[in-house]
Amino acid sequence: xxxxxxxxxxxxxxxxxxxxxxxxxxxxxxxxxxxxxxxxxxxxxxxxxxxxxxxxxxxxxxxxxxxxxxxxxxxxxxxxxxxxxxxxxxxxxxxxxxxxxxxxxxxxxxxxxxxxxxxxxxxxxxxxxxxxxxxxxxxxxxxxxxxxxxxxxxxxxxxxxxxxxxxxxxxxxxxxxxxxxxxxxxxxxxxxxxxxxxxxxxxxxxxxxxxxxxxxxxxxxxxxxxxxxxxxxxxxxxxxxxxxxxxxxxxxxxxxxxxxxxxxxxxxxxxxxxxxxxxxxxxxxxxxxxxxx
Ligand SMILES: [Fe+2]
Ligand SMILES: [Fe+2]
Numbered sequence: 001x002x003x004x005x006x007x008x009x010x011x012x013x014x015x016x017x018x019x020x021x022x023x024x025x026x027x028x029x030x031x032x033x034x035x036x037x038x039x040x041x042x043x044x045x046x047x048x049x050x051x052x053x054x055x056x057x058x059x060x061x062x063x064x065x066x067x068x069x070x071x072x073x074x075x076x077x078x079x080x081x082x083x084x085x086x087x088x089x090x091x092x093x094x095x096x097x098x099x100x101x102x103x104x105x106x107x108x109x110x111x112x113x114x115x116x117x118x119x120x121x122x123x124x125x126x127x128x129x130x131x132x133x134x135x136x137x138x139x140x141x142x143x144x145x146x147x148x149x150x151x152x153x154x155x156x157x158x159x160x161x162x163x164x165x166x167x168x169x170x171x172x173x174x175x176x177x178x179x180x181x182x183x184x185x186x187x188x189x190x191x192x193x194x195x196x197x198x199x200x201x202x203x204x205x206x207x208x209x210x211x212x213x214x215x216x217x218x219x220x221x222x223x224x225x226x227x228x229x230x231x232x233x234x235x236x237x238x239x240x241x242x243x244x245x246x247x248x249x250x251x252x253x254x255x256x257x258x259x260x261x262x263x264x265x266x267x268x269x270x271x272x273x274x275x276x277x278x279x280x281x282x283x284x285x286x287x288x289x290x291x292x293x
Contacts, residue, residue: 003184011176011184012186012192014155024049029144030200032087039083043074046090048232055093055291056086062290068154088139092117093291095143112150114245114288116143121284122235122277129273130231130264138231140163141206144199145232146247148190148207149174152183159183174249175211176261187211201225206232213259244281 027045031037046052053074059082060071070133071077095116123142127135153160167177191208199207199276205225209218210232220226233255239245240252258266265273 002179002182007255008184008192010190011151011155011189012196015151015193015196020226024052025091026197026199028091028094029140029203032091032140039078041272042083042087043078046074052094052195056090059089059093059276059287059290060104060222062286074196083237084136088120088126089134089287089291092120092143092287097254108246110292111246112146112248115239116146116245116279117245117288118239118244119143119232119235120240121280123232125233125277125280126265127229131275132227132231137200137202138228142202142232142235142283143205143230144194144203145210145236146186146190147194148186148188149248151189151193152186164248167251170185171251173246173251177249188276200227206228208214210236213256213260224256227263230259233262234259237275238277242274242278 025047028042033043046056054076056077057071060077065284071080074086081089120136120139120143123138124135127138132138149160163177163181163183166181167174170177172180175187177186187208187210191204194204194207199208202225205218205220206229209220209229212218212229213233215226218226219230220229237253237255240247241254255270260267260270
């Protein structure tokens, strides 16, 4: 018997006692999906969180950027890194802070985190490649798409690891393992948790449907929402296939020609897109190292 909505809502109740996503992440994520927000709004928000400011300055001052003068405030960091990069660093590091300091055994949070960043970078690259006006929304959605796994892990680490092991042993993906073990599905649980955290409709749609390739089955009318979901599905598959990070299972399949066409990538262009994504990952890896240190 599979879990009911009531079962999921009970889980969400339990999440209330867990450390929530940092407020700054929620605000930044919503601000970045709102095209009306200015550089000043985002700067102002970042400055309100001291530990975030510290981390952004650490990246700006790292050998990675080889900045000659010391960057001492967010305004200077905008000049050196560029506003686009700065927002992404801020967003990634704000969500990283909930994972930090957790003891882990079989489930490696750092590799999991790397998977999220990998899918974010791939989603942003695909969005740019196909000429979507808005590439920050797919980036944010890619970053958090598997948040339900973290919630499952936080609620019951032991069972989560058992299910992940089952997926590995049977060479299936985590959703298939969750289904067959009657365990909360990370996409469904993630959806309810993000709703509870009042994240944007784009995040809700992607978190909830990133394993649903069939558009009709999603029952979402908005073309824009469906497109972002599709971009993240393609990004997730590429990230698994190229083994950038680890999300709890090792099964991978390449995106189907149908979904590639829906996104706007002629299937013959896929190798070129993957190459571009790999270039972007190289630079993301440098930032990840600084943030993890
Ligand atoms: Fe997933
Ligand atoms: Fe994933």
